[in-house]
Amino acid sequence: MAAECRNNDTGMKKKSLFLDRDGVINKRIVDGYVRNPGEFHFLDGVLDVISILARKFDYCFVVTNQQGIAKGLMTEKDLQNVHDEMLEDIMKANGRIDRVYYCPEHHTKNPYCRKPNPGMALQAQKDFPDLDFESSVMVGDSISDIEFGYRLNMKTVFIETKKDIDIEKLAEIQNKIDFSFASLKDFALHSDKIIA
Numbered sequence: 001m002a003a004e005c006r007n008n009d010t011g012m013k014k015k016s017l018f019l020d021r022d023g024v025i026n027k028r029i030v031d032g033y034v035r036n037p038g039e040f041h042f043l044d045g046v047l048d049v050i051s052i053l054a055r056k057f058d059y060c061f062v063v064t065n066q067q068g069i070a071k072g073l074m075t076e077k078d079l080q081n082v083h084d085e086m087l088e089d090i091m092k093a094n095g096r097i098d099r100v101y102y103c104p105e106h107h108t109k110n111p112y113c114r115k116p117n118p119g120m121a122l123q124a125q126k127d128f129p130d131l132d133f134e135s136s137v138m139v140g141d142s143i144s145d146i147e148f149g150y151r152l153n154m155k156t157v158f159i160e161t162k163k164d165i166d167i168e169k170l171a172e173i174q175n176k177i178d179f180s181f182a183s184l185k186d187f188a189l190h191s192d193k194i195i196a
């Protein structure tokens with residue numbers, strides 16, 4: 001069982017992995033949203049990689065901005081269906097995600113739950129009080145993911161899959177990126193050094 005893979009050291013601060021979803025776990029739909037399970041496609045090798053990472057981290061979370069809900073392009077139930085199926089596939093592959101956090105709000109409201117704001121991570125800390133941000137890692141393919149991890153004192157890992165990223169903005173946050181990799185798989189290969 002996946003639970004047996006956990007590091008059960010009592011009294012120790014727990015290492016957590018925060019994963020962005022679109023572009024890290026699944027193929028990002030450019031200028032669009034994954035509105036149903038049929039539109040959700042895992043990136044190559046990700047299922048195997050999550051099962052490896054789940055053994056290395058005490059907690060694994062998904063943190064995802066989903067303003068398609070505020071835009072009326074999908075409902076929370078649609079998103080729930082996508083996540084239910086994602087979690088089922090991850091479990092079948094012996095992986096584990098302890099909780100999925102999402103922000104349904106529109107970016108124009110600058111909501112506290114929307115990355116780069118810290119709401120989702122602080123909710124995770126409420127739900128799992130022994131998690132320790134300083135020994136945690138945020139992995140994402142967007143500038144907002146890096147800002148989010150940096151503000152919370154996590155290690156930040158940038159996944160270079162986004163072809164349409166703003167190069168100038170990326171240059172401005174270079175000092176906030178601890179590691180860059182081409183994929184989640186590449187991160188997993190080097191993760192022992194990063195979380196040591």
Ligand SMILES: [Mg+2]
Binds near residue numbers: 020021024140141142
């Ligand atoms: Mg992303």
